[in-house]
Amino acid sequence: MPATLPHVVVIGAGPAGLMAAEAAADGGATVTVYDRMAAPGRKLLLAGRGGLNLTHSENIELLLARYGAAATRLRPAIESFPPEALRNWCESLGQTTFVGSSGRIFPTAFRASPLLRAWIARLKSKGVVFSLRHQWTGWDEAGLLRFVAPGGLVEVRAEATVLALGGASWPRFGSDASWAETMRRNVIEVSPLKPANCGFLVSWSDIFRTRFEGEPLKNIELSFDGRSARGEALVTRTGIEGGGVYALSAQMRDAIAASGEAIVEINLRPDLGLTTLEAEIALRPAKQSLATFLRKSIRLQPVAIGLLHESAGEGPERLSSMNASQLAKLIHAAPLRLIGVAPIERAISTAGGITFTEIDSRFMLVNRPGVFVAGEMIDWEAPTGGYLLQACFATGAAAGAGVVNWLFSSTRMGTPDPRSSQPSLPKSP
Numbered sequence: 001m002p003a004t005l006p007h008v009v010v011i012g013a014g015p016a017g018l019m020a021a022e023a024a025a026d027g028g029a030t031v032t033v034y035d036r037m038a039a040p041g042r043k044l045l046l047a048g049r050g051g052l053n054l055t056h057s058e059n060i061e062l063l064l065a066r067y068g069a070a071a072t073r074l075r076p077a078i079e080s081f082p083p084e085a086l087r088n089w090c091e092s093l094g095q096t097t098f099v100g101s102s103g104r105i106f107p108t109a110f111r112a113s114p115l116l117r118a119w120i121a122r123l124k125s126k127g128v129v130f131s132l133r134h135q136w137t138g139w140d141e142a143g144l145l146r147f148v149a150p151g152g153l154v155e156v157r158a159e160a161t162v163l164a165l166g167g168a169s170w171p172r173f174g175s176d177a178s179w180a181e182t183m184r185r186n187v188i189e190v191s192p193l194k195p196a197n198c199g200f201l202v203s204w205s206d207i208f209r210t211r212f213e214g215e216p217l218k219n220i221e222l223s224f225d226g227r228s229a230r231g232e233a234l235v236t237r238t239g240i241e242g243g244g245v246y247a248l249s250a251q252m253r254d255a256i257a258a259s260g261e262a263i264v265e266i267n268l269r270p271d272l273g274l275t276t277l278e279a280e281i282a283l284r285p286a287k288q289s290l291a292t293f294l295r296k297s298i299r300l301q302p303v304a305i306g307l308l309h310e311s312a313g314e315g316p317e318r319l320s321s322m323n324a325s326q327l328a329k330l331i332h333a334a335p336l337r338l339i340g341v342a343p344i345e346r347a348i349s350t351a352g353g354i355t356f357t358e359i360d361s362r363f364m365l366v367n368r369p370g371v372f373v374a375g376e377m378i379d380w381e382a383p384t385g386g387y388l389l390q391a392c393f394a395t396g397a398a399a400g401a402g403v404v405n406w407l408f409s410s411t412r413m414g415t416p417d418p419r420s421s422q423p424s425l426p427k428s429p
């Protein structure tokens with residue numbers, strides 16, 4: 001072990017960066033965490049507004065499959081820090097967790113602030129120093145890290161660095177993806193950043209938009225390209241967003257990129273079989289208006305009825321001219337034309353990022369020894385359901401362990417250190 005502890009710089013105080021900081025501090029390094037924001041974990045707190053879905057309770061193989069092509073490269077990190085370890089780690093911070101009815105795992109407090117507060121306090125007790133309002137802009141010719149801080153330019157020497165700068169969504173909470181340009185300048189490949197778990201653009205009629213903007217379509221099932229998802233969709237001024245939409249968003253986004261549009265089918269009464277629905281519609285009293293009948297007897301929300309009108313249009317195929325069979329089919333599969341992807345600034349997460357070809361098994365940049373990467377800035381994507389945070393925590397832990405391994409390995413320091421053969425992960429109590 002060297003006389004002075006090696007200085008590790010972590011840039012990005014989100015879940016990935018903080019986890020890397022903890023692993024590096026536990027492994028014997030002195031750690032400084034830099035962030036451009038005035039407080040750490042801003043996006044984690046934002047995620048906490050929805051209850052903070054930390055991870056998922058499904059079997060590890062199913063969970064890994066959620067990461068698609070990136071699963072192979074994420075597997076070692078997630079197997080080293082699986083959902084069970086994440087839950088234990090939460091408990092070690094005094095935050096119990098529970099499995100929700102859908103198998104998703106949440107902190108019992110159902111928000112992020114108690115967890116984040118306890119975590120920051122523990123990191124400080126381990127000697128981790130926070131330098132906030134420091135925007136990283138790259139390296140100088142000598143390899144020093146450059147920051148723009150309130151007092152001007154700051155240059156920092158680090159023996160190892162972890163970049164955990166997040167994606168491109170919700171930039172006002174910190175992650176603005178300005179790092180992508182820095183990476184490209186340094187010949188580090190970044191695949192294009194794209195919205196993931198995002199909303200879509202729809203050319204609503206003025207009447208529908210005025211009446212239903214902000215209304216949720218509840219208990220629906222969306223289908224696209226052979227995949228279906230139950231959930232909710234919110235009508236926005238420019239289109240549609242929400243859990244049910246996010247679940248199919250990667251496929252719909254790619255279809256729009258390829259052909260300029262995607263037609264998603266919306267089942268407005270997924271719990272009612274088509275034959276039953278058709279039989280119920282056939283019983284419509286002649287004197288009752290269609291709108292009243294659909295609302296009262298078929299129990300469709302006004303926004304759902306509006307959507308049927310949008311799908312059917314005002315031509316000869318309009319809603320009022322349909323027979324029971326046509327109407328039942330439309331209620332079960334109302335086609336909605338998506339004409340674009342909502343801006344990445346409003347997406348839940350980001351696809352694309354530093355490609356895995358640039359990263360070794362320790363999460364170190366192949367062409368920049370001593371610089372590690374973690375979290376959403378790496379080229380992987382996953383649906384909502386806790387998979388985003390799970391991968392951020394796990395890659396943060398792996399990058400922190402990688403730093404420790406690299407700093408203290410016998411080949412670098414001359415003297416072997418027992419920790420070098422056993423990368424340290426954040427300690428459970």
Ligand SMILES: Cc1cc2nc3c(=O)[nH]c(=O)nc-3n(C[C@H](O)[C@H](O)[C@H](O)COP(=O)(O)OP(=O)(O)OC[C@H]3O[C@@H](n4cnc5c(N)ncnc54)[C@H](O)[C@@H]3O)c2cc1C
Nearest residue numbers: 012014015016036047053136165166174175375376388389
């Ligand atoms: C509304 C919303 C709800 C969500 N809910 C969930 C959920 O319930 N479950 C789930 O799994 N995921 C959820 N997510 C996604 C999850 O929050 C992110 O995937 C996760 O925070 C990414 O972690 P990260 O550490 O990689 O990056 P971030 O959390 O984005 O942290 C990156 C940090 O780097 C800093 N930074 C960036 N650039 C610089 C720079 N140049 N210099 C200095 N600092 C910089 C930023 O300020 C930021 O603090 C949600 C996201 C949103 C937007």
